[in-house]
Amino acid sequence: MREIIAAPTPGLDLRRHYGHHQTPAIRAGGLIFCSGMVAVNPETGEREHGTVTSEARRIFENLKLLLESSGSSLDRLIQVHAMIYDRIEYDVLNRLYRQYVPNAPPARTVMSVQIEAGFKVMLDVIAAA
């Protein structure tokens, strides 16, 4: 059973706004697989470029909306691929990250990659449904 999870707010539908050929998230086999999350305004879809801290905060707030709309939550993250534009900001990301997953944080891999549209952060998440 493979269930499409629609964007909980209009701004989070990146397929509609930017033509990214993807679904916000899919529920399957007790897990929720989210598409890479970037800092966009949850109502308008407008890109909100900023610092690693401001982008990561926006992403976590959007992720919260997405997961809670599908019956999950930030407490139920299993695995996170945290992508940043430059390893030099590793500690900056961590400072914000630990605020959102204070207890029993998920498994995580951080990698330095090129992210779409000049963003500094992207989170790729698998959560328990």
Place this chain on the structure above:
Amino acid sequence: MTLQRDVIAPKNPAFDMSRNLNLPLSSAIRAGAFIFVSGMVAIDPSSGERMHGTVAAETRQALIALAQVLEAAGSSLTKAVKINVLIYSMLEYNNMNEVYREFFPDEPPSRTVCGARLSGGSKVEIECIALA
């Protein structure tokens, strides 16, 4: 209870990258409800050699290889739940996206795309988790 873990080999041995490119990986593993597929690159279906081409051409060949591996596991692209696309430059995002959409006409899987330095001169690599 121990979860069963099965190694999946593609039917066409040309797509078996561990054999042809001497890599310590399985093309795919079935575990529980899921198939976990290794990053697939553009492979020549007759020789098993890497095919180097444009991002559009490599995306097409990598997705053909991915489909073959999923089919060998009794799954298919329509059962994919999560896809990660790695491309050598995010400037080529749209060139990848245009070919990609042909393979997923409706209800595309969740996806993450990022730019990374790939091995062996490939421009595109695609990994996947699918329902078995």
